[in-house]
Amino acid sequence: MNTGKESTIKWPDLGDPERLEQIIDIIEKEGKIDRDLIRPDATLETLGFESIDVVLILMGIEDKFDVYLPMDDDLAAATNLAEFVAAVGEAAKAESLDAQVAGK
Amino acid sequence: MMKVGITGMGAVSAAGIGVAPLWQHVRDGVCAVRPLDMPRGESLRVRIAASVPDFTPEQHLSKSQLMFCDRYAQFACVAAAEAVTQAGLDGVELGGPRTAVIIGTGSGGLNTMDEGSYLFYRGERSHHPMSIPRQIPSTGAASVSMAYGITGPCFSIASACSTASQAVGLGLQMIRAGIVDRVIAGGSEAPLTPVSMRGWELLRVLTPDHCRPFSKGRRGMVVGEGAGVFVLESEDAMAARGAKPLAWLAGYGTTSDARDMIQPDVTGASVAMETALADAGLSPEDIGYINAHGTATVRNDINETAAIRHVFGDYADRLPVSSSKAVIGHALGAAGGLELAVTVMAMRESTVPPQINFLEPDPECNLCLPLDGPEQKEMRAAMSNSFAFGGINACLVVTKTD
Structure with missing residues (x-):
């Protein structure tokens, strides 16, 4: 994993290292980008992601973790991959789908 | 410029049938969102909607209307009937070429399309014989024109979430332009099918729990359904029959x-x-x-x-x-x-x-x-x-x- 050695921005702690790897796998596959470019400080803009790429990545994460990811403040505000992974990783680990749907 | 009044309003919504329950729910802040349980919708991740409760079309529509009207058009007919009744218009005044019907819909007969596609792709031949008219987005408007003998302009508008507002706005402009004296205008929608809901999920604009407009922590909308229809009349047309508007459409x-x-x-x-x-x-x-x-x-x-x-x-x-x-x-x-x-x-x-x-x-x-x-x-x-x-x-x- 490339941890972005020239930047102070780190990947978020998702509690489970495997979950981060799984999310990066999905970003690579659905975003159709070189894995070396998937760094925590990489911005969605510099990666050339368009909204459709983000949608495909989110779909991949939903299917992998069986969750629904609404566009909330954190996800909407994410500008780099660290923030993006933090936003989706939080949702992916926090709630099972049933708990999510049952409402809070 | 000719003033235009709203003389009748009709609504079908998650609050029930009629403007009265709609207003009561909104005024009192009573949320009408409910669990969404649809056949074949088991894989959906969002399971809530603002669906119309206890809607029995047979109570409101004629046999002929039931044959041709998808759920969206049924809503349009019911809302139009309430508006026409409130306006106090009998068939003679309303019918004829000086009235228009502009009732839009975002998607038309989605339920008919969904049901037909499901049956056909499963290899069944029990397709609804009137599936084409039922899915056409102008069938709601056409059904209303037939119900009242309205022979003036009749059409649908499709502009997604601005549909009904554009229909009403265009009705205002048509009366001002002297094209017609009255317009039955509004919008109707029945979008709750499993495939459609999956599409909304993928747009990622749905909340899985509560719709919280303008609040921190909001996560999206809840899909609703229903119809909102109005009778719009020129000041002259109202004066000629001694009618008073509920409000001016200004x-x-x-x-x-x-x-x-x-x-x-x-x-x-x-x-x-x-x-x-x-x-x-x-x-x-x-x-x-x-x-x-x-x-x-x-x-x-x-x-x-x-x-x-x-x-x-x-x-x-x-x-x-x-x-x-x-x-x-x-x-x-x-x-x-x-x-x-x-x-x-x-x-x-x-x-x-x-x-x-x-x-x-x-x-x-x-x-x-x-x-x-x-x-x-x-x-x-x-x-x-x-x-x-x-x-x-x-x-x-x-x-x-x-």
């Missing part, structure tokens, strides 16, 4: 962002509001309440707040704004109709409906939100906003009758 503004299919735009929304105000001959301070588009998506609510701030300036600090979508969901092509009915009722009853489901303020949605229940307020004019995918914006202004 202004309409519509714009296209011409930018992005999904992301909203402050300028497009602002200019729609400014155009509607200018059309009504009003200044911003004349507006006493805005029924917002307020979908509770992160982006819409920020954008709409910025647009309201741009148009109303510091007056927005004390101009009450609320979104009825927390109560009746987002009824898409019907939304602008249902919300115009709410806007008219708010003005007539001098009552600002509350903003429910609010958690805490979002600095980017710094509007004057009525959070403590309905508020008494005299107003001489009110505004209803609709902003649609495709960047299509529509804004209506109503003014009080004497």
Whole structure:
């Protein structure tokens, strides 16, 4: 994993290292980008992601973790991959789908 | 310029059948969102909707109408009947070439298409014989024209979530232009099919739990359904039969962002509001309440707040704004109709409906939100906003009758 050695921005702690790897796998596959470019400080803009790429990545994460990811403040505000992974990783680990749907 | 009045209103919504339950729910802040259980919808991740409860079409429609009308067109017929009854128009006055029907829909007969596709692809031949007319987006309008013998212009408008507001606005313009004397105008929608709901999930604009317009922590909208339909009449036509309007339909503004299919735009929304105000001959301070588009998506609510701030300036600090979508969901092509009915009722009853489901303020949605229940307020004019995918914006202004 490339941890972005020239930047102070780190990947978020998702509690489970495997979950981060799984999310990066999905970003690579659905975003159709070189894995070396998937760094925590990489911005969605510099990666050339368009909204459709983000949608495909989110779909991949939903299917992998069986969750629904609404566009909330954190996800909407994410500008780099660290923030993006933090936003989706939080949702992916926090709630099972049933708990999510049952409402809070 | 010929003044145009609203003489009748009709609604079908998650609150039930009629403007009365719609207004009661919105005024009292009673959320009408309910669990969504659809056959073949087991894999859906979002399981709530603002569906119309206990709707039995056989109670409202003739055998012929039932044959040709998809659920969306059924809603249109029921809402139109309420509006016509309230307007006090008998068939003779309403029928003929001087009346138009403009009832839009975002998607037309989705239930018919869904059912037909499912059966056909399963290899079954028991397709509804009238599936084509049932799925056509103008069948709602055509059914209403047939019900009352209306032989003037009859068509549907499809502009996603601005559909009903554009239909009403165009009706206003047609009467002013002298093309017709009366218009039955509005929108209807029945979008609750499993495939459609999956599509909404993928757009990522749905909340899995509560619709919280303008609140911190909002996560999106709830899909709704229903119809909002109005009888619009010229001042002369009303005078000729001694009718009094419920409200004047005073202004309409519509714009296209011409930018992005999904992301909203402050300028497009602002200019729609400014155009509607200018059309009504009003200044911003004349507006006493805005029924917002307020979908509770992160982006819409920020954008709409910025647009309201741009148009109303510091007056927005004390101009009450609320979104009825927390109560009746987002009824898409019907939304602008249902919300115009709410806007008219708010003005007539001098009552600002509350903003429910609010958690805490979002600095980017710094509007004057009525959070403590309905508020008494005299107003001489009110505004209803609709902003649609495709960047299509529509804004209506109503003014009080004497």
